[in-house]
Amino acid sequence: MPISSLADLFVYALGTTYDAEHRLLSLLKRIVARVSDESLRPMLFTHIAESERQIGRLERLFADLGTNPRRIDCAAALGFASDAERLIAEVEGEGHFTDAVLTDLLGRGKRLEAVLYHHLLVVADPLAPSASIALLSASGKEEQFVATMLEWARPRLLRQAGAEGAFDVNAEPTLAERVALRGASAAGPDVSDLAH
Numbered sequence: 286m287p288i289s290s291l292a293d294l295f296v297y298a299l300g301t302t303y304d305a306e307h308r309l310l311s312l313l314k315r316i317v318a319r320v321s322d323e324s325l326r327p328m329l330f331t332h333i334a335e336s337e338r339q340i341g342r343l344e345r346l347f348a349d350l351g352t353n354p355r356r357i358d359c360a361a362a363l364g365f366a367s368d369a370e371r372l373i374a375e376v377e378g379e380g381h382f383t384d385a386v387l388t389d390l391l392g393r394g395k396r397l398e399a400v401l402y403h404h405l406l407v408v409a410d411p412l413a414p415s416a417s418i419a420l421l422s423a424s425g426k427e428e429q430f431v432a433t434m435l436e437w438a439r440p441r442l443l444r445q446a447g448a449e450g451a452f453d454v455n456a457e458p459t460l461a462e463r464v465a466l467r468g469a470s471a472a473g474p475d476v477s478d479l480a481h
Contacts, residue, residue, distance in 0.1 A: 301362075302359070306339055308362045325438055332431050380446060381446035395432035
């Protein structure tokens with residue numbers, strides 16, 4: 286797609302965000318099927334509906350532009366989804382450790398979507414009517430909120446996993462454990478808290 290104007294860039298960004306939403310919604314559904322934590326599942330099911338509404342908002346913006354919705358491969362989402370599929374396949378079993386790994390993964394996906402919405406807002410600002418800006422802003426805020434909620438849940442899940450003996454807190458963590466533990470101290474307790 287040739288891009289020679291801000292309007293072209295907006296359509297391109299809209300298409301890549303539309304693609305990312307579809308890829309990450311599919312991933313979200315796979316993750317929900319694996320998550321066992323009963324306090325987490327309702328939030329994830331709610332976010333599935335929210336993601337479907339976000340796709341609808343993007344389709345509305347395409348319609349406002351007089352064009353059909355068109356997915357343009359989002360390389361960032363494609364790479365993330367590929368990596369996520371590999372991690373999902375590697376994480377074994379059920380329980381709080383698996384839930385922590387999967388929520389960390391999903392939180393990173395939500396942050397990616399939030400960045401894509403931010404970019405859309407920057408490009409749309411001089412072009413789009415305020416109603417379109419409001420739609421994009423709402424979707425970006427929803428993505429940020431879900432990412433934050435997932436980050437808050439991860440330390441609790443890791444503490445519960447440690448209490449269940451899912452991993453030896455004194456041993457060198459595996460790759461999957463390092464992925465889950467990354468960022469736990471920023472969102473809550475230190476990894477050493479898992480032993481308590």
